[in-house]
Amino acid sequence: MSIEETLSPMSEEEVAEEPILETSPEEPVEEEPAVPDDSQTMIFKRSHVYAALLPLAFVIGLSVGYLFWGRTPAVTTSPQTAAQAPAAAENAPQEVRRYDVPEDDDPVWGPDSAPITIIEFSDYECPYCRKWHLQIWPQIQAAYPDQIRLVYRDFPLSNIHFNATPAAGAANCAGEQDMYWEYSEKLFSDEQPLNLDTYLQYAETLGLEMADFGECLDSGRQKDEVIADYEYAANLGVSSTPTFFVNGIAVVGAQPFEVFQQIIEAELAGEIP
Secondary structure, X not given: XXXXXXXXXXXXXXXXXOOOOOOEOOEOOOOOOOOOOOOOXXXXXXXXXXXXXXXXXXXXXXXXXXXXXXXXXXXXXXXXHHHXXXXXXXXXXXXXOOOOOOOOOOOEEOOOOOOEEEEEEEOOOOHHHHHHHHXXXXXXXXXXXXXXXEEEEEOOOOOOOOOXXXXXXXXXXXXXXXXXXXXXXXXXXXXXXXXXXXXXXXXXXXXXXXXXXXXXXXXXXXXXXXXXXXXXXHXXXXXXXXXXXXXXXXXXXXXXXXHHXXXXXXXXXXXXX
């Protein structure tokens, strides 16, 4: 599977209208008294002041503009270049981040020579994980039987899925007898609620050596492995299940087959940098 934020014109009601001075024949406008020629008093109109300050403001504006932007070369775009820009951006290869996620010593399905490795962080009590394993994973297996490796790593959301950690431990105990994937399929089948009786029943159904399986459960030795997977994924930034890394490319959620197919086909064709 593949990981991003106006000023409106004022309304007519918001615009304050300028007062309009009207004159009528009955009310002539008074004229300003004339200033004698020998008067030492200077009278400035507001418009004269504005006219005098305008050149000064222009010079200050140019100076400030130079300080902030004058040293940065301007980039000009011709109309032809501007028209070509969207097409160039669309055709440019997109950078894809690949995460260096190790397989650790977790269960692997598929040949070592497979060119595509899917590392899954999952939870046995997660309904979306179950959906992916029951509906999407069989399609991937059928389409790419010799080209896919699946690595299952535990990410039990124990704060909401109280049986996820014990179930993961039970699956790892089955893995000690080389029956991990068969046991995993049982856990995802949702045939029975996840609890100790179910774990023992599944082990018996699959023909596991029950004394060894029971001793593994009682010792809790696989719990450290489960917690180590969880802590690694959490530090990596994984926060939900299922989360996949297809040759290091993150895919979050039980995405449909077509999403995985698109990534796998592009990887096989060498189209992703």
